[in-house]
Amino acid sequence: MPDQFSWIVDRIVALAAGLRATPHVEWGTVVSTAPLTVQLDGDVDPLLGSPSKLAAGLMPGERVFVLLQNRRATIIGRGETSEWVPITPGPGWTAVSGHTPRCRVVGGWLVLEGALLRGSGGALTNLGSIPAGVPLRGGKTVFIGGHTIAKGTTYGVAEVYLSLASRNLQISGYSNIDSTTGWVVPISGNMLADQT
Known part of the structure; x- marks a missing residue:
């Protein structure tokens, strides 16, 4: 006598194969x-x-x-998404009120936002640093973006980079920032967190 439930078993096997193929x-x-x-x-x-x-x-x-x-x-x-963490201002740099520099990793991308104010002793090689807990890979220096900088009613342009070796944000390349204090530098942009 034929098995009256064999068609159900056959259907289940076919559905399982279809699911595996999807x-x-x-x-x-x-x-x-x-x-x-x-x-x-x-x-x-x-x-x-x-x-x-x-x-x-x-x-x-x-x-x-x-x-x-x-x-x-x-x-x-x-799929890594980290919480926002503050970027530590470098010596002579402070966070701009209402624009605290911070970063996070979203889907393998480092996202940066905020602004820093240059004070006495603020070197262009260390505007701020990315905390050690933020997952970055590689040892090169990566371009973050060209930003409009401001000092009162004076405006300029600065190229902002991130050194993955030191984890420091820096101004390099083209820039017309001078050696005086009071410059506001936006920190915004994104880059792949894995630069290997």
């Missing part, structure tokens, strides 16, 4: 990098095997987007 994205956490292992949110154990990856320089504990399709996992990006 790509979907889940959050996960990097467990290790050698070999690369990821644990998806809600799972007790990491995925079996090493996933493929489109993101470089992953570190244990990092949040990642994982694309799953046909029982294969691919890390397609970072």
Whole structure:
């Protein structure tokens, strides 16, 4: 006698195969990098095997987007979003009232905002520094942006950079800031947090 429920089992098998073939994205956490292992949110154990990856320089504990399709996992990006943290003004620099310089990482991008005021002894090589807890990678100096600077009714332009080695914001390249105090320098822009 034929099994009266075989069509249901066949349908369930077909639905499961269809679901496996349909790509979907889940959050996960990097467990290790050698070999690369990821644990998806809600799972007790990491995925079996090493996933493929489109993101470089992953570190244990990092949040990642994982694309799953046909029982294969691919890390397609970072999902780290940090809280806003204040940028520490360099010697001779202070935060502009109402525009406290701060930063955060969103989806692998460092986001900066705020403004600094140059006081006595404010060097152009250290406007402020990014706190050690903010995840940055690489050792080069990266262009943040060209900003309009102001001192009273005098305006100028300054190129602002971030040295990843020292974590210091600095003015370099083209600038018409002079050696006097009172200059307001906006700190705004974004860059990839991983510059390796």
